[in-house]
Amino acid sequence: MNMSRHHISVTVNGNKREADVDSRTLLVHFIRETLGLTGTHIGCDTSNCGACTVILDGKAVKSCTILAVQAEGKEMLTVEGLAKDGKLHPVQEGFWEKHGLQCGFCTPGMLMTSYWLLQKNPNPTEEEIRRGISGNLCRCTGYVKIVEAVQYAAQKMRQPEAPVPAR
Amino acid sequence: MISKESIIASLNNVGPNTLYELSKRLILLIPASFDYVAPRTLDEGVKFLEKQGDDAKVLAGGHSLIPLLRFRLASPKYLVDINRIVGLEYIRESDGYLHIGSLTRYADVEASQLIQSKYQVLSDAAGHIADPLVRNMGTVGGNICHSDPANDLPATMLALGASMVALGSSGERVIPAEQFFVDTFQTALKLTELLKEIRVPVPSAHTGSAYMKLERRVGDFPIVGVAAQVKLNAQGICENVGLGLTAAGPKALKPKGAEASLRGKKPGEKEIREAANLAAQDAQPVSDLRGPAEYKREMIRVLTVRALQRALERARGGT
Numbered sequence: 001m002n003m004s005r006h007h008i009s010v011t012v013n014g015n016k017r018e019a020d021v022d023s024r025t026l027l028v029h030f031i032r033e034t035l036g037l038t039g040t041h042i043g044c045d046t047s048n049c050g051a052c053t054v055i056l057d058g059k060a061v062k063s064c065t066i067l068a069v070q071a072e073g074k075e076m077l078t079v080e081g082l083a084k085d086g087k088l089h090p091v092q093e094g095f096w097e098k099h100g101l102q103c104g105f106c107t108p109g110m111l112m113t114s115y116w117l118l119q120k121n122p123n124p125t126e127e128e129i130r131r132g133i134s135g136n137l138c139r140c141t142g143y144v145k146i147v148e149a150v151q152y153a154a155q156k157m158r159q160p161e162a163p164v165p166a167r
Numbered sequence: 168m169i170s171k172e173s174i175i176a177s178l179n180n181v182g183p184n185t186l187y188e189l190s191k192r193l194i195l196l197i198p199a200s201f202d203y204v205a206p207r208t209l210d211e212g213v214k215f216l217e218k219q220g221d222d223a224k225v226l227a228g229g230h231s232l233i234p235l236l237r238f239r240l241a242s243p244k245y246l247v248d249i250n251r252i253v254g255l256e257y258i259r260e261s262d263g264y265l266h267i268g269s270l271t272r273y274a275d276v277e278a279s280q281l282i283q284s285k286y287q288v289l290s291d292a293a294g295h296i297a298d299p300l301v302r303n304m305g306t307v308g309g310n311i312c313h314s315d316p317a318n319d320l321p322a323t324m325l326a327l328g329a330s331m332v333a334l335g336s337s338g339e340r341v342i343p344a345e346q347f348f349v350d351t352f353q354t355a356l357k358l359t360e361l362l363k364e365i366r367v368p369v370p371s372a373h374t375g376s377a378y379m380k381l382e383r384r385v386g387d388f389p390i391v392g393v394a395a396q397v398k399l400n401a402q403g404i405c406e407n408v409g410l411g412l413t414a415a416g417p418k419a420l421k422p423k424g425a426e427a428s429l430r431g432k433k434p435g436e437k438e439i440r441e442a443a444n445l446a447a448q449d450a451q452p453v454s455d456l457r458g459p460a461e462y463k464r465e466m467i468r469v470l471t472v473r474a475l476q477r478a479l480e481r482a483r484g485g486t
Contacts, residue, residue, distance in 0.1 A: 003202035003245075023203035023246065024236075045195050046234050048386075050300060059274075059303040065233045066304070067226075069203050070248060113300065134385050135298025 008072040012037070013081025021068040028052045030068035031078060039079035039108045043137070050136030053109035054078050060116035062135070079108035082115065090156035091115050091149075100149030102140030109136050114150045122158055124150070198236035205248040209334055212249055212361050217336045220358035223247050227270060227309035230301050249361065255308075258282065265367040269308025274299070276307060286367060287481055288326055288376035288394050292319040295378075298386040308362045311347070314354045314418060317388040321348050321419030322411030323378060326394035329367045335360040348418045373399040375481025379470040380413065383457060389414050390457045391466050393446070395474035397434070399482045405429045408442075410474075415467055416451035424449060425471065434479055443471035 009018045012035060019034050031040045031054065040063060043051030047065040054063045055077040082089040091114045094100065101107045110133060117124060117132040124132065129150045130143065138146060206212035216223060222244035226232055235241040249255065255270035258279050265286060267276070276282055276293035283290045296302055296310070296319055310320040311331065324331075324344040331347045333340045333356055340360070347355050356362060370376075380392035392413030398406045408429045412420040425445035432438050452463035 003204055004200055006203065023201055024198040026197070026233075029197075045237070047230055047297075047301060050298070053300060060300050061303055062230075062300050065230050067203070067229070067233070067246075067248075069205075070229075070250065117299075132299055135300040 006069045006072070008069055010071045010073070011075045013077060023067065023069055025068040026064060027054070027056075027066040027068045027071055028063040030071070031063060031076075034068075037078050037080050041105055041108055043105065043109075048137065049106070050109040050113060050133075051106055053112040053136060055112055055116055058116075058119075060113050077112070077115075079111055082111060089115070091118065091153040093156065094149035094151075094153035095146075098145055098149040098152050100141065100146040101138075106136055106138045106140075110138065110146060114153060117150070118154055118157055123154060126151070195237050196239055198233070199239060199242035201236075201243055202245050203248060204245060205251040207251055207253070209252055209255070209361060209363065212247060212252060213334055213336055213359070215245075215247055216359045216361065219245050223358070225249055225312070225361065227312075228272065228301075228305040229309075230297070230305045231309065231313045231315065255363070260369055263369050265369060267307050267365045267367070269306065269312075269362040269364055271307045273302035273305045273307070273310075277302060285370055285374075286327065286376065288323050288378045288396055288478070289320075289367075291376075291378035292323045292380075292392075292394065295319070295380055295382075301386075307365060311365065312354055312356060312362055314348050314350070314352050316351055316416060316418050317414040318419075319378065319380065319389065319392055319394075319413055322392060322413040323394040324365065324367075325411030325419055325421040326376065326396045326409040327367045328396075328409050329365055331356070331365055332363045333357070333360040334363040339363065341366070345421055351417045353418075370396070371398060373401070373482050375478045375483070376409075377474045377477035377481065379474040379477070381466050381470060388457070391415055391450075391452065391463050391470060393467060393470040393474040395471070395478040397429070397475065397478040397482050399479075403433055403483075405432055405434050408475075410442075410446060410471070412446065412450055412467060414452070414457075415463070420449060420451070422446040422449035422471075429475075434475070439472055439475045439479075442475060443468045446471040 004023045007020050031037050041051035043049035045064050047062045052063040053060050057074045082092055091111050113133050113136050129147050224243040226246050226248040255268045257268040259266050273293045273296050310318050329344045331342045342355050376396035378394045380389040382389055394411040396409040400406050408426045410422050410426050425442040428442045428445055447464050447468035450464050450467045452460045454460045
């Protein structure tokens with residue numbers, strides 16, 4: 001039996017995707033190169049920076065430090081799966097409205113972690129937000145606008161019917 | 168996550184220049200080829216290790232092992248992924264022990280009400296390992312089996328007087344924490360054994376514990392860390408003390424002199440200071456990027472005072 005190649009099937013953003021991968025293929029490379037979903041970024045490659053964050057079976061994880069074969073049978077959400085029917089997810093809208101980015105490199109990871117954080121804790125304090133995103137590094141913003149973006153999203157998600165403030 | 172420094176420091180007798188040279192040579196790559204197996208039961212896992220243990224590494228949370236593979240500091244023939252084994256993630260009290268399944272994630276330890284209320288040193292430590300995303304993957308068993316002296320849980324287990332339950336083909340073996348940590352990246356676990364669970368004695372009344380860690384920045388490995396558990400009797404006399412030191416030597420250290428100095432005493436400022444001095448004397452810190460040895464020794468003294476004070480507050484009924 002060949003144990004260095006594996007056929008895996010992963011539900012990615014609601015769609016079942018199948019592929020053959022090497023044992024040593026990292027999840028982030030599978031996402032970017034095999035699935036062609038390049039929204040997930042590679043930053044430090046050593047589980048420090050969080051640019052590669054995706055949601056795997058409901059938990060935010062760093063895809064540079066997980067093997068693709070470990071995702072077999074799991075559900076994965078990447079940044080491409082946040083927007084629905086051309087409408088930004090409240091988390092994305094928050095980053096847009098509050099300008100929670102500058103260069104944008106950390107943004108996909110920040111979005112995914114913020115999404116996970118708000119699933120767990122729909123009404124986080126500023127401290128809880130800062131602690132929640134402590135595994136995602138941003139070298140531009142100083143985090144102030146990112147925290148505001150998450151606060152915006154939290155409010156939006158708690159009151160889905162509230163009118164969107166004018167830009 | 169792994170610290171480059173801890174790997175390099177584990178190589179024998181490296182001076183500062185060698186250290187610098189080595190750090191330049193650590194290049195991140197794709198792991199070398201390996202065969203991946205994912206047993207569904209403990210039995211299946213142990214059977215595989217019995218045959219291939221010498222050439223296999225066990226994959227739990229992977230946040231130390233996968234970087235090691237990527238730096239090609241490890242290139243095992245087989246990777247045995249235990250994440251598909253059902254029933255290895257649990258936190259429960261029974262028969263006088265807290266039982267933690269080896270695959271239990273830091274995030275679950277951090278969130279456990281039971282652990283927050285009675286094993287505070289464990290929730291203090293687990294809640295400050297790396298960052299929330301790493302804590303979603305990282306496991307208690309992995310942290311312990313990696314035996315990185317900069318990992319937080321080995322010292323925590325020493326302070327708690329925990330034991331490790333190893334499973335091999337001939338059955339279970341219970342290894343006290345003090346014997347479990349052998350050296351840097353070395354434990355008493357055999358290559359053919361899997362860590363099944365961690366057992367912590369249920370603390371009696373008037374027991375409190377705490378973990379204090381000094382980091383350069385949030386999520387970094389500690390400069391040093393100190394774990395403490397204190398048991399008082401009804402008169403406020405110290406009946407038992409457990410201490411553990413992180414990043415204070417080649418492995419997690421148990422400063423026995425400091426522990427003994429508090430037993431049978433009513434712990435006031437003077438007694439705590441005395442114990443902290445003894446803990447600092449027992450430490451064997453090395454100079455590295457996180458600071459000179461003398462600074463670390465001093466910080467062990469300071470953190471021992473603080474960890475004991477916090478543990479005592481908790482033992483006396485505070486939080």
